[in-house]
Amino acid sequence: MLVKESTGGRKLMGRFEHGADLLQALEELVEKEGIKAGALSLIGAVQEARVAFFDQASKEYKTIEFPASMEILSCIGNISLKDGKPFAHVHIVLGDKEGRVWGGHLLPGTKIFAAEFVIEELEGVHLEREYDAMTSLALWQK
Ligand code: ZN
Numbered sequence: 001m002l003v004k005e006s007t008g009g010r011k012l013m014g015r016f017e018h019g020a021d022l023l024q025a026l027e028e029l030v031e032k033e034g035i036k037a038g039a040l041s042l043i044g045a046v047q048e049a050r051v052a053f054f055d056q057a058s059k060e061y062k063t064i065e066f067p068a069s070m071e072i073l074s075c076i077g078n079i080s081l082k083d084g085k086p087f088a089h090v091h092i093v094l095g096d097k098e099g100r101v102w103g104g105h106l107l108p109g110t111k112i113f114a115a116e117f118v119i120e121e122l123e124g125v126h127l128e129r130e131y132d133a134m135t136s137l138a139l140w141q142k
Contacts, residue, residue, distance in 0.1 A: 009121030037125035044115035051104030059136035070094040082129040
């Protein structure tokens with residue numbers, strides 16, 4: 001088990017631009033604000049979405065595309081360091097016009113219709129992602 005305790009940090013609340021790429025907008029904000037560790041929650045809607053499912057057997061990500069407008073029912077994630085730079089790991093739950101739910105690991109290519117975020121910076125926390133041989137994922141190692 002790996003546990004780190006935060007000593008404080010800022011809480012940011014805002015909205016991303018219509019038409020922007022969701023993951024890119026998040027990464028730009030995190031970089032601009034210098035957030036090295038934190039938690040994210042976001043709701044809104046997308047014009048189209050691209051997510052991934054990690055197949056544990058093949059240890060590969062399978063891409064899933066939703067070329068339609070959908071609600072962002074829940075989008076949560078965390079921010080930590082990967083290759084020495086802030087990295088956002090984000091999962092998204094999307095609702096279609098029938099109320100059905102889809103989702104996955106957020107990929108570039110998800111276009112914002114509207115997106116309201118809350119980001120909580122976890123000051124004092126240092127977590128680095130590195131390759132994990134058991135899972136083939138980049139997990140927190142130190
Ligand atoms: Zn993921």
